[in-house]
Amino acid sequence: LKSNPSSNEEKEAQTQLTKSDELQRLHSQALSAYQQEDYEAAISLLDEILAVCVWDAELRELRAECYIKEGEPSKAISDLKAAAKLKNDNTEAFYKISRIYYQLGDHELSLSEVRECLKLDQDHKQCFSLYKQVKKLNKQIESAEEFIREGRYEDAINKYDSVMKTEPEVPIYATRAKERICHCLSKNQQATEAIKVCTEVLQLEPTNVNALKDRAEAYLLEDRYEE
Numbered sequence: 001l002k003s004n005p006s007s008n009e010e011k012e013a014q015t016q017l018t019k020s021d022e023l024q025r026l027h028s029q030a031l032s033a034y035q036q037e038d039y040e041a042a043i044s045l046l047d048e049i050l051a052v053c054v055w056d057a058e059l060r061e062l063r064a065e066c067y068i069k070e071g072e073p074s075k076a077i078s079d080l081k082a083a084a085k086l087k088n089d090n091t092e093a094f095y096k097i098s099r100i101y102y103q104l105g106d107h108e109l110s111l112s113e114v115r116e117c118l119k120l121d122q123d124h125k126q127c128f129s130l131y132k133q134v135k136k137l138n139k140q141i142e143s144a145e146e147f148i149r150e151g152r153y154e155d156a157i158n159k160y161d162s163v164m165k166t167e168p169e170v171p172i173y174a175t176r177a178k179e180r181i182c183h184c185l186s187k188n189q190q191a192t193e194a195i196k197v198c199t200e201v202l203q204l205e206p207t208n209v210n211a212l213k214d215r216a217e218a219y220l221l222e223d224r225y226e227e
Contacts, residue, residue: 023049030062039066057086061093073100084116091117095127102130105172107138137166137173144180153184160184175204179211186214186221194218 030045046063053059060079067076077100084093094117101110111134117127144159160177167173178201185194198215201208219227 019052023052027059034062034066037069039069042066043070055086057083057090060086064096068100073104076100089120091120091124091127094120095124095130098127098130098134102134103170103172105170105176107134107141107173110134111138133167137163140166148180148184148187151187153188156184157181175201179208182211183214186217189221191218191221195222 026045026049030042030049033039033042033045043063043066046059046066050056050059050063060083064076064079064083067073067079077097080093080097080100084090084097087093094113098110098113098117101107101113111131114127114131114134117124118131121127140159140163144156144163147153147156147159160181163177164174178197182194182198182201185191185197188194195215195218198211198218201211202215205211216227219225
């Protein structure tokens with residue numbers, strides 16, 4: 001305005017200034033809501049700000065934290081991926097994305113994201129520690145699936161037992177391992193054991209189609225046609 005005063009530009013400048021003040025007020029409220037653990041309110045406020053400040057990496061990271069606390073990890077991933085692109089060398093975003101994928105049971109995507117972190121900083125302690133864990137688990141699962149393709153069901157069962165020992169803290173890996181063990185036992189015509197393991201899986205996931213099919217095969221082996 002000082003360099004080129006005109007009534008049109010003054011009006012535009014006043015509008016922008018008013019909007020800026022409003023966004024700062026919303027930002028303060030969002031931080032306050034986050035600190036008070038009212039994550040739903042914080043998300044709502046951050047939605048308003050990010051509709052205008054689309055390229056703000058830190059606000060996206062804050063909203064991602066709120067989504068994580070609210071149990072909406074897939075939405076958190078979306079914000080963190082944007083933050084990883086918007087901020088140079090954002091190892092923290094890649095680490096968080098990898099952790100979320102790992103907790104969701106997607107070990108392959110977790111491995112891919114943690115590698116991105118290590119490309120930026122090969123000495124990143126958290127990323128390196130996570131990388132070692134995910135790589136070991138990934139290798140065991142790949143090996144077990146190879147055994148299944150070859151019809152080596154006993155070897156596959158042993159390998160999936162190792163998977164459960166490697167990751168005892170994240171329940172989804174134990175459930176997936178049991179689902180595959182159930183499949184191997186059924187294929188190996190160990191009907192009684194198959195029924196037992198498949199039932200354990202179905203107690204956790206009543207609509208697990210693979211476990212239902214494999215248990216059905218095991219019931220057939222025992223001539224239990226009604227079941």
